[in-house]
Amino acid sequence: MVFTKEVTLPSEEELTVQEVEVSTPGLRAASFHMGKACENVNNEFMLCRQECQDPRRCLNEGKAVTACSLDFFRKIKKNCAVEFTQFANCLDRSSADFSFKPCRKTQAVFDKCMLDNLKIERPYFGYFSEVKVHHTERPRPEVKKQEYLDMPRPVPDDLPLQPAKFGKRSLS
C-alpha cells in the first residue's frame, strides 16, 4: 500500500453522506437544469479540485455539490415527477447512447414543467461547453516547487567569456 501512517485519510464517518441515487437516464434527463441550478457550487468544487489535485482537500465542496443535487432532485420529485419520469424513460429506451434527439417532445414537456414550477430555464445550446470564469473566496493553494538536488548551478552573469577552442558549435 502506498499510504503510510503519516498520510491523513478521512475516516468513514466524515465521508458518509446521503448520496444521489439516480440512474443514468435520470441524471441525463435532469443534467442541464441541475447544472444550471447548482452552477456556483459545482464551479467552486471543480476549481478546488483542479487547483489542489487532492481529493482530501475538497471534501466539503464535494459535500455541498451532492447536497445541492439531492435537493434539486427532491424538488423535481415534488413538482415534476411524471414529466421527469417520462423524459428519462424516453432517453433510456430510444437510443443506445441516451441521445436527446429522439426525445424532443418529452423534453419540451419537462422543460415547460420546470419553467412553470421551479423557474429554471434550460440553458442555451452549448452553455456547459463554454469556458467559465469563477470568482471564489477560497485562498489560492500554494504550489510547492520541486527542488532537485542535481540541478546545475546557474551561470553568473559576469563570467568572463573565452574564445571557443574548437571552432563554432553551429556546424557540428
Added chain:
Amino acid sequence: MDATIKQELPPPGGYEKIKYARNPAKSYFRGGRLLAGFILFNGCTTYYYFNHIYPGILHHRTEKTSAHLATLPMLMAEHDRAYLKHCRAMRDEEEKLMANVPGWEVGKWNGQPIYKTLDKDTFVGPQLSEYYCHAPYWDFLKKAHEEQIQV
C-alpha cells in the same frame, strides 16, 4: 482381316484458329472523363457530408458533452468519497493482516516509504493493481480493460 482403317484427321478445311487475341470489355469512360467523374462524384458527396451531415454530428456531440459536463461535479464528488473510503479501508486491512509480521510498517518496505522525496502528508493514489488487491481478480481485469491499462 480386311477391316477398313479410318485414320483420325482434321476436319475438312482444317481446325479453327486458336483465339489468342485480347477480348477486353467495352470501356465506357477512359482517362480524363473517368478522372473527371471521380472528382465530381467525390466533390459532391464531400460537399453534402460537410454541409448536411457533419453539423448534425457536431451538434449531437456537443449536446452529449454538455450533459456530461453538467453532471460531472456531482459524479466526481461521489467518486472522491468512495475512493478515499476504500483507501482508508485498505490501509486498515493491511495493518490487521500484517499484525503478526515482526518489523512491518504499514505502507513501507523495510522501513522505506515508496516516495521518499515527497512530503509525508502528500496524497499519491495507488496503482490499479494495488487498489484492487483485496478484490476479486476478475473485477480488477474488468476495470483495467475499462481504463485501457495494460496488465
